[in-house]
Amino acid sequence: MDSVFIVGVGMTKIGRFYEQSARELFSQALWKAIEDAGGVKPKALVVGNMMSSVLMNQDSLGALLADYAGLRGIPAFKVEAACGSGGAALYAGYAMIKAGITDVVAVGGIEKQTEATTPYVTRALAQAADADFEVFYGVSFTGLNAMIARLYMQLFGYSEEDLSHWPLKMHEYASYNPYAQLPRKTSMKEILESPIIADPIRLFHAAPLGDGAAAVLLVRGEERAREIAKSTGRDTLVELAGIGMATDSVDLASRNNILVMESTVKATQEALKMAGLSLKDIDYAEIHDAFHITGYAALEDIGFAPKGEAPKLFKEGRFQKGDKPEVNFSGGLKARGHPVGATGIYQVVESVMQLRGDFPGFKASNPATALTHNIGGVSTIAVVSVLKRWR
Amino acid sequence: MDSVFIVGVGMTKIGRFYEQSARELFSQALWKAIEDAGGVKPKALVVGNMMSSVLMNQDSLGALLADYAGLRGIPAFKVEAACGSGGAALYAGYAMIKAGITDVVAVGGIEKQTEATTPYVTRALAQAADADFEVFYGVSFTGLNAMIARLYMQLFGYSEEDLSHWPLKMHEYASYNPYAQLPRKTSMKEILESPIIADPIRLFHAAPLGDGAAAVLLVRGEERAREIAKSTGRDTLVELAGIGMATDSVDLASRNNILVMESTVKATQEALKMAGLSLKDIDYAEIHDAFHITGYAALEDIGFAPKGEAPKLFKEGRFQKGDKPEVNFSGGLKARGHPVGATGIYQVVESVMQLRGDFPGFKASNPATALTHNIGGVSTIAVVSVLKRWR
Structure with missing residues (x-):
């Protein structure tokens, strides 16, 4: 039996932590995950990280973070796929565990955006788009x-107010x-x-800039996972049952239809197929809502809502408490926050x-x-994972 | 049988290609690898790439390169581990194939250093060291x-001339x-x-700055590899029989001994163990000689020479034609060139x-x-691979 299990999870609060370095933040998240797994x-x-090269002038990030966390010497590297860096790191870590080349892998994400001023961070975020x-x-990424x-x-005939139910x-x-960066109602x-940041997107339609780190520990095989769960007094296992990744053009101009995130469609199909589930089996979801429009498009392209109907359905109460699936009870990128390269790992930790x-x-x-x-980017890359609870 | 084989390889000449973009260079290398594998x-x-974020203002590099090469949609991401990015990408790609989550993986490396002027590139290269x-x-990386x-x-009592036999x-x-950047004798x-760049390192003791891209295709299983080899008229298979990765502190000050690259020692042991070989079984090696001192230290820390003796042995003719192992017949980073994130893949292509x-x-x-x-970095990360020829 070579199922992959998530045996420990950890995350920091998301915020603007001027007095903490990336290595400090990451170490906190990683050690929470280690403690959560009973010390394994x-x-x-x-x-996963997008911006350390540009905002911190720091490469070699994998080794740096491993060393600072007290794990000097272990295999360690960084994965970059813009805001999808966390998800892409999970994909690489899943492969390493599944391949059996190591028996406990930590997959983490970190972003430290307060290393620079907002205009500079805006420029760095635009590197998710096609530079040439x-x-x-x-154009900026919000643009x-x-x-x-x-x-x-x-x-689809929606007003600004229609789309604003998501951030609300x-x-x-x-x-x-x-753990949320913006833990308050609006x-x-x-x-x-x-x-307005870029018409029709207003400040409250967009995810905030923030710092944060999150980590998960993966092992292979039910026996090992049970042993760890037992040592922590838990009777629940969580399997990483499926993971899918797909990409698209970086530049929007060369896409077939900018209202369909094709990589999200494909990655979802891959992940569900690997997990042996269909979309209607999914009870809970954490989806990528960097902007209100992204959240709605994600609901549609994952397949939870027909194209053009997500805002209407959401306003009517779909995807909320008691529905199937329930979506983004963390507060999403919008209000939990979006520490770019860490976001994909926050979603997994929360789920x-x-x-x-x-x-x-x-x-939930x-x-x-x-x-x-x-x-x-605008689903230039999409990573979808499917988790199953084992009792 | 789940051995991993390298069924296609490709690389560009290394040089200063002001008129070609990174996506153009990479596409050439990748398609050479595809053609080399009979079109698979x-x-x-x-x-693997170190500097696209800083020198090209471009993230989302995996998707960008896949799309430009005509492979829009496939899973694609970037791995960063400074000058070890290519090796680290190979490690991730090996895991993906070994895990069986896809059946043909391309692992590539690309660096485009002529996007910026030399002082700016020097600053970018220093990001391999500890920024804080x-x-x-x-200090610069050469420093x-x-x-x-x-x-x-x-x-060990060596003169400047003693160490200069390596670049010679x-x-x-x-x-x-x-394919070499500096295809001329000195x-x-x-x-x-x-x-002098940084005393005692002179210009001719150091690898040049250059652009280049390289790629390999990996598949799993002898049957598939034989089928591809047959379609290309080859009777030789090359197995990626072992791969090891290890890290160290980024900053030199916190190491036990800056003359021993501990991660190189560990990664070599891991790779040999996975391949079921010992060091004396190795016929040929491509090693990382960003500076003359790095080449000698690599010979010693891999285990080919006792500590302090590599320059003496090399001067006496060891590691050269007819010896075991023969080393760096490509010309090494020193003269073949060192397109940073691509270097680890060039070594594999050449081997x-x-x-x-x-x-x-x-x-050889x-x-x-x-x-x-x-x-x-200074072996902040080391990736060692072991290749076996099958007939």
């Missing part, structure tokens, strides 16, 4: 998403999440009066906790399966 | 290696290599009169060609086994 130490580390064919002409949002609103709800969820008025029943925020209704959806 | 297309791509505890104080070289010379020979080998006089007998430069003596050694 990883034999290898894969770390998009950014060269002056690209604004074009998609505008087209979506025109095509995400802030409510985040108000229960002790109002439709506050959202609609917040400043594992929901499956185990120990998420300290807004609780006893889910047995979960799906996480992490993208880089 | 990869289902996933892992790319080394580079902050003004760190210069301290090691000085200590080594003092401790590397230039001779490179003069036969059509002289002891030219080496010793070349400008595969030596095992198949079709390397177009200075030929019909080797049946080969070892490649790729490091990032």
